[in-house]
Amino acid sequence: MATRAQPGPLSQAGSAGVAAVATVGVASGPGPGRPGPLQDETLGVASVPSQWRAVQGIRGETKSCQTASIATANASAQARNHVDAQVQTEAPVPVSVQPPSQYDIPRLAAFLRRVEAVVIRELNKNWQSHAFDGFEVNWTEQQQMVSCLYTLGYPPAQAQGLHVTSISWNSTGSVVACAYGRLDHGDWSTLKSFVCAWNLDRRDLRPQQPSAVVEVPSAVLCLAFHPTQPSHVAGGLYSGEVLVWDLSRLEDPLLWRTGLTDDTHTDPVSQVVWLPEPGHSHRFQVLSVATDGKVLLWQGIGAGQLQLTEGFALVMQQLPRSTKLKKHPHGETEVGATAVAFSSFDPRLFILGTEGGFPLKCSLAAGEAALTRMPSSVPLRAPAQFTFSPHGGPIYSVSCSPFHRNLFLSAGTDGHVHLYSMLQAPPLTSLQLSLKYLFAVRWSPVRPLVFAAASGKGDVQLFDLQKSSQKPTVLIKQTQDESPVYCLEFNSQQTQLLAAGDAQGTVKVWQLSTEFTEQGPREAEDLDCLAAEVAT
Amino acid sequence: MTDVEETLKRIQSHKGVIGTMVVNAEGIPIRTTLDNSTTVQYAGLLHHLTMKAKSTVRDIDPQNDLTFLRIRSKKHEIMVAPDKEYLLIVIQNPCE
Numbered sequence: 038m039a040t041r042a043q044p045g046p047l048s049q050a051g052s053a054g055v056a057a058v059a060t061v062g063v064a065s066g067p068g069p070g071r072p073g074p075l076q077d078e079t080l081g082v083a084s085v086p087s088q089w090r091a092v093q094g095i096r097g098e099t100k101s102c103q104t105a106s107i108a109t110a111n112a113s114a115q116a117r118n119h120v121d122a123q124v125q126t127e128a129p130v131p132v133s134v135q136p137p138s139q140y141d142i143p144r145l146a147a148f149l150r151r152v153e154a155v156v157i158r159e160l161n162k163n164w165q166s167h168a169f170d171g172f173e174v175n176w177t178e179q180q181q182m183v184s185c186l187y188t189l190g191y192p193p194a195q196a197q198g199l200h201v202t203s204i205s206w207n208s209t210g211s212v213v214a215c216a217y218g219r220l221d222h223g224d225w226s227t228l229k230s231f232v233c234a235w236n237l238d239r240r241d242l243r244p245q246q247p248s249a250v251v252e253v254p255s256a257v258l259c260l261a262f263h264p265t266q267p268s269h270v271a272g273g274l275y276s277g278e279v280l281v282w283d284l285s286r287l288e289d290p291l292l293w294r295t296g297l298t299d300d301t302h303t304d305p306v307s308q309v310v311w312l313p314e315p316g317h318s319h320r321f322q323v324l325s326v327a328t329d330g331k332v333l334l335w336q337g338i339g340a341g342q343l344q345l346t347e348g349f350a351l352v353m354q355q356l357p358r359s360t361k362l363k364k365h366p367h368g369e370t371e372v373g374a375t376a377v378a379f380s381s382f383d384p385r386l387f388i389l390g391t392e393g394g395f396p397l398k399c400s401l402a403a404g405e406a407a408l409t410r411m412p413s414s415v416p417l418r419a420p421a422q423f424t425f426s427p428h429g430g431p432i433y434s435v436s437c438s439p440f441h442r443n444l445f446l447s448a449g450t451d452g453h454v455h456l457y458s459m460l461q462a463p464p465l466t467s468l469q470l471s472l473k474y475l476f477a478v479r480w481s482p483v484r485p486l487v488f489a490a491a492s493g494k495g496d497v498q499l500f501d502l503q504k505s506s507q508k509p510t511v512l513i514k515q516t517q518d519e520s521p522v523y524c525l526e527f528n529s530q531q532t533q534l535l536a537a538g539d540a541q542g543t544v545k546v547w548q549l550s551t552e553f554t555e556q557g558p559r560e561a562e563d564l565d566c567l568a569a570e571v572a573t
Numbered sequence: 574m575t576d577v578e579e580t581l582k583r584i585q586s587h588k589g590v591i592g593t594m595v596v597n598a599e600g601i602p603i604r605t606t607l608d609n610s611t612t613v614q615y616a617g618l619l620h621h622l623t624m625k626a627k628s629t630v631r632d633i634d635p636q637n638d639l640t641f642l643r644i645r646s647k648k649h650e651i652m653v654a655p656d657k658e659y660l661l662i663v664i665q666n667p668c669e
Contacts, residue, residue, distance in 0.1 A: 142577065144658060145595065145603070149580040152654040152661050155641060159652055160587045163667050169645060556647070 128265060128319045177551065183499075183511055186534070187546040189244045191217070191233045194542055199230055201538025203260040203524050207267045210530025211238040212248075214270055214284070215544045218256030220523060230256045232272060234284050237546065249284040251291075259308045263321060271323045273306025279325045279335060279343060293337040299412045300345045302327035307375045313384065322346065328392060330371030331411065332399070332420060349399070350407035350417040351389070356397065357424050371409070372397075378435040382442035389421075390432030396447050398423040398459055426463045428453060434477045440485035440561060441568050448478035448490055454500075458568055465570055466506065470498055476521060482529040484556055485564040489535060493521040497537050499553065503563060513547060515539050577604070589666045591649060596620055596660040603659070615651075619662055623655050 199217040206213055214234040233247035242248075256275040263269035268285040269292065278301055282290040295301045304327045312334070314320045323335045323343065334347040351372040376390035385401040399420035407417040429451030438444040443459045452471045455464035473493030481487035486502040495516035498509035515522045520540035528534040533554045535547045585593045585606055594605035594612055600620035605612040627639040642653040654661040 146576045146580075148656050148659045149577060149595075149661070152656065153580050153584065156584060156652060156654050156661060156663055157587065159641065159643070160584075160590065160663065160665055163650055163652075163665055164588050166667070169667075561648075 177555075181550055183513055183550055183553075184548050185545050186548045187235075187237065187242070187244055188543055189213070189215075189233075189235050189247070189546070190543040191231060191247055191250065192245055194231045194233070197228070199228075199256075199542055200523055200540045201542055201544055202256070202258050203272075204526045204536050204538045204544060205260045205262045205270065206526055206528045206530075206534075206536065207262040207270075208265050208530075209267045210528050210534075212236050212262075212267065212284075213526075213528075213536050213544065213546065214249075214260055214262065215538050216257035216260040216272055217542065218258050218275060220258075220540075228256050228275075229254060232257055232260065232270070232282065234270075235544075249287060249290070251282050251284070253280070256305075258305050261309045261311055261323075264311050264313075265319065265321075271309045271311065273302075273309045273325050273327070275305045277302035277304060277306060277327060277329075279306060279309060279323060281323065281337065281343070291341070293341050293343045295335060295343040295345075300333070300348070300414055302329050302331055302333070303411075304329035304373070308377050310377055310379060312379070324377070326374040326377045326389065328373030328375060329411075330373055330409075331417070332374060332377070332389070334401075345413070345415050347401070348413050348415045348417045349403070349420040350409040350411060351391070351397070351421060352408050352419065355405070355408060355419040356421050371411075375432055376435045376447075378437045378445060380437045380442065380445075381439045388435045388437060388445050388447075390435040390447055390449070392431045393427060394430055394432055394449060394451075395427035396425045396432060396435055396445070396457065397421045398425070423459070424462065425457055426455075428455060430474075433475065434479075436479050436488070438480050438485070438564070439482055440480075441564050444564070444568050446478050446480065446488055448475035450474040452492075454478055454488075454490055456567075465567065468500070468506070470500075470509065474521070476523045477525050479525060479527055481532075481553065482527050483532045483554055485560045486567075487553055489525055489527070491522040491525045491537055495519040495522055495539065497522055497525055497535070497547070499549070501553075502567065503557070503560065511550075511553075513537075515545055516541055581606075584661075584663060587665075591664045591666055593664075594662045596662060598658050615662060615664075619651070619653055620660060623653050623660060627655065 194217040200220055201215045202218040202220055203216045204213060212234050214232060216232050217230045219228065230253050232251040232253060234249040235242065236248045239248065253272070253274065255278070257272045258275055259273040261271050263271070268283050269281060270284060271279060271281045273279050276297070278297060279295045280291060281293040283292045284290060302325065306325050306327045308326050310324045311321045312324050314322055324332065325335065326332045330351040332349040332351070333345055335343040336346045338344050351374060353370040353372055356372065373392035374389045375392055378388045380386040387399050387401070389397045389399055391397060400422055401420070403418050403420045403422065405419045407419040409417055411417065428447065428449040430449050432447050432449040435445060435447045445457055445459070446454055447457065448454045452469055452473060452475055454468045454470055454475065456466045457464045470490050471492035471494055475490055475492050477491040479489050481489065488500050490498045490500070492498060495514065495518070497513040497515055499511040499513070501510040504510050515537055516539045522537050522539045525535060525537040528536070533549050535549055536544055537547065538544045581593055581604060584590065592605070592607040594607065594615065595603045596616045596619070597603050600617055602612045602616040623639070623642055626642050630637050630639045639655055642655065644651040649664055649666045652663045652665065
């Protein structure tokens with residue numbers, strides 16, 4: 038019998054399904070439709086999908102990776118070499134080269150024989166030559182007018198109504214210092230005052246703000262800068278003390294003080310001057326003069342104390358009788374000294390201006406003891422050697438000429454300036470500059486015939502004796518309301534500058550015209566002629 | 574010795590002469606009529622200036638040489654007579 042296969046479900050390729058199941062027609066016994074046992078039958082197709090990877094196909098995904106870019110940077114390091122160096126300025130060593138005594142004499146003689154004729158010929162030609170008559174060269178820009186460069190003031194001092202009592206330029210010529218005080222108080226005062234300094238070479242110079250200010254418990258009446266140390270300044274107070282400050286130390290500027298001992302002045306100090314120590318030319322002492330008649334020489338020793346090394350006292354009876362003085366001495370009257378000036382030619386010779394109006398020629402080497410009962414640790418000597426004819430009133434200022442050893446000027450309350458020669462008592466000339474007091478007179482450091490005077494009418498007068506001996510060449514009005522000008526100083530390093538201080542508390546720095554700063558060809562000779570007019 | 578002295582005295586006593594000095598080839602003053610510090614200053618400065626003047630003249634014309642140097646200033650005239658070994662410096666105040 039034939040069996041019929043029932044078609045089984047066919048499976049599709051790729052499915053994970055189960056393979057088709059073949060249905061097996063169960064052979065049944067003979068009967069109607071059922072095949073009998075042991076008979077062949079065909080069954081459906083059974084298929085099994087292949088599991089092989091090659092048939093299934095390659096399954097892939099795309100992935101990528103990328104390294105980030107490398108960041109680079111350049112840096113360098115360098116080890117530095119440090120070297121320490123220091124700079125120190127030293128005080129100049131005085132030159133002392135001796136010409137050698139051993140040299141070849143015959144060769145020197147031969148040389149001189151060779152050149153003598155030539156030199157003599159040139160000397161003769163020069164003596165007769167007029168080639169350079171009237172030939173002048175201008176090296177610097179000509180300044181025609183006198184102009185005010187700076188107007189300096191310290192407002193707290195001006196608010197107290199203080200006057201500028203003294204001015205000083207320092208050794209380099211770049212700093213000007215002024216002292217504040219009052220010149221018209223007749224009695225003791227406990228007025229606080231100031232010493233102010235302005236550095237004119239600084240670019241940020243503010244006229245109302247000094248670069249250094251020192252507060253002083255008493256009025257300062259005179260000021261002097263150290264001749265070689267640019268920041269040391271000495272001042273004399275109303276109380277008679279002498280102080281030395283160092284303006285470069287702002288927190289504690291006081292270097293030395295005399296203190297109030299038996300040695301100090303009992304009257305206000307009129308002037309202080311720095312003097313080189315005899316024997317040590319680079320160390321300096323301070324000399325102070327006051328109206329109590331004493332001239333004292335102080336030396337700074339350790340611990341900030343100024344010690345008296347030498348002293349002089351002026352007593353009326355001991356004054357040389359070179360001129361007739363109106364006052365007759367009774368007892369040991371002191372002669373008040375109001376101004377001092379040292380000669381530039383003889384370091385031991387000085388001129389004192391007195392309250393009595395007569396200048397005195399004095400010497401540090403005087404040996405005679407002074408007849409005074411003032412207590413002192415050092416014996417006081419009488420310094421006066423010569424008395425000159427008096428002014429009509431007290432002298433406020435004296436100045437020795439830097440160009441001639443015998444000439445000096447004195448100015449006082451009578452409004453006159455006297456030009457004295459040290460060889461005779463009456464003055465060579467007497468000029469009336471003002472109807473009011475004259476407070477200061479100074480020779481110019483560059484022109485032998487020029488001097489400046491400060492008057493009580495508020496002007497500074499510049500005199501050129503070459504041009505006119507009667508009236509001032511230039512009159513500079515310093516104050517508008519005619520309040521007096523109390524002090525003036527020439528700047529010896531920058532010779533065109535002149536500083537003047539007045540009663541309103543301002544310091545004005547004037548720039549002088551070129552005619553006052555350049556020496557003419559024959560001035561020294563003219564000065565000699567002037568000095569030679571000594572009455573015989 | 575007297576020869577040297579006489580010559581120098583003759584020059585010094587001429588009209589208007591302020592000072593005379595002889596300087597050797599290194600710039601050290603040998604004889605002088607002025608004071609020490611002034612002499613040293615003049616000697617050093619004028620020695621340099623004379624060397625400079627001599628080299629200027631020689632640079633312009635190598636066949637030429639410096640024979641005399643005169644400096645005129647406001648106040649006086651300085652004359653320098655140069656030589657191989659010495660310099661004679663005379664300072665004169667001219668008449669005007």
